[in-house]
Amino acid sequence: MPDRPDRPDRPAILLDLDGTLTDSVYQHALAWRKALELGGIQLSVWRIHRRIGMSGGLLAESLARETGHELTDKEAAKMKQVHARLFAAQMGDVRLLPGAKELMRHLTKLKVPWAVATSGALASARPLLELIALPPSIPLITRDDVQHAKPDPDLWLAAAARLGVAPESAVAVGDSVWDLLAARRARALGVGLLTGGYGQEELERAGAYRVYEDPADLLLHIDELGIRAS
Amino acid sequence: MPDRPDRPDRPAILLDLDGTLTDSVYQHALAWRKALELGGIQLSVWRIHRRIGMSGGLLAESLARETGHELTDKEAAKMKQVHARLFAAQMGDVRLLPGAKELMRHLTKLKVPWAVATSGALASARPLLELIALPPSIPLITRDDVQHAKPDPDLWLAAAARLGVAPESAVAVGDSVWDLLAARRARALGVGLLTGGYGQEELERAGAYRVYEDPADLLLHIDELGIRAS
DSSP states (O other), rough: OOOOOSSSSSHHHHHHHHTTTTEEHHHHHHHHHHHHHTTTTTOHHHHHHBBBBBOHHHHHHHHHTTTTTTOHHHHHHHHHHHHOOOOOOTTTEEOTTTHHHHHHHHHHHOOOEEEOSSSSHHHHHHHHHHHHHTTSOOOOEEESSSSSSSSSSSSHHHHHHTTTTTTTEEEESSHHHHHHHHHHHHOOOEEEGGGGSSOOOHHHHHTTTTSSSSHHHHHHGGGGOOOOOO | OOOOOOSSSSSSEOOOOOOTEEEHHHHHHHHHHHHHHHOOOOHHHHHHHHHHHHHHHHHHHHHHHHHHHHOOOOHHHHHHHHHHHHHHHTTGOOOOOOOOHHHHHHHHHTOEEEEEEOOOOOOHHHHHHHHHHHOTTSSSOOOGGGOOTTTSHHHHHHHHHHHHHOOOGGGEEESSHHHHHHHHTTTTTEEEEGGSOOOHHHHHHHSEEEEESSSSHHHHTGGGGOOOOO
């Protein structure tokens, strides 16, 4: 069978950061609740939870729309700032997810091209990047590098481009519905993790090719993604 | 058609407290994460989140089992104590859920028998009870009143008994899978709310007769539960 150079048999892996490598989704949800309230928007935490993984701007906008509260650009910027401060105050309680380090090491060891793509801005992602100890050789795409965050495909597309692979041959791993919708729009294979607090059915309905519990569980089943040791 | 005295056409309503009337599930999840970690158990927040609504003892035990960490009674008691302290420290950020007050008022106005049943101990539920301003005439069942909390049916059964109604004619409203499993075991009709952060499919799969967003949405559709104004 002839090789298809655009479909290598060892796909590239694109990893989301928040909730996929670090256990930070719930702290984000509570920080947003308070930031929104301080900005005059009273919202239940579950509604916010279900938007984590979108860009902060889109999240604030979509939640404001839901409450019929029009946000000025200045208000939205202020809210993002307050959220970042409240989240940073909880960083001491944020941990790596089980298997995150081992997964990253395994990919590097197997010479699988991999990258990290986050909806967060570099400034707010920095403490998380320290936590995961991202090797300097690994491409990192943040909110600052693209015009639109998830559910737009830009972050996954930029990550694939930085690795020099076609998005169609990449596996995009995330913990939220937005990661998976963005993966479909990028024509990458989406893999969901339960670590974001979504149920398996929700992730599958958003197009997940496979759903794993956490990075450790993904690593245990990595052959299902076509990644072989030899 | 003859009346069936054991099936009145206006069912009694049994309401869970945490996550059903108050927006407190996410604070509980983070308080448990830290309490477990201080007790030597490292667990991702989503795994804890999916156990909120169980009794604290059962939660600590089931999570300890998952990590293979045997808990002594003393350790479990200590962990529950630490969780209660960490949760209390966040009470200032806990809000009533939309429609909670209006739903309680509506039931009282319509003379629908209703009660509150919580997996929490009275001591830890007290600040939440102040938040919802439970009328003194409304029966309250806490963890202290029963041998087993949810998913055992005891809490719902005790609440129905206090109202003098058969569990089969009661509607049990909760936000977690445990509330709904307990409702089935009590032979009550289970109603799920999305406020706990579970997806609709998960609640339906656990036996929900109907799923609403929050107390406000339930109130909007209360006719679906057979509760009429006249």
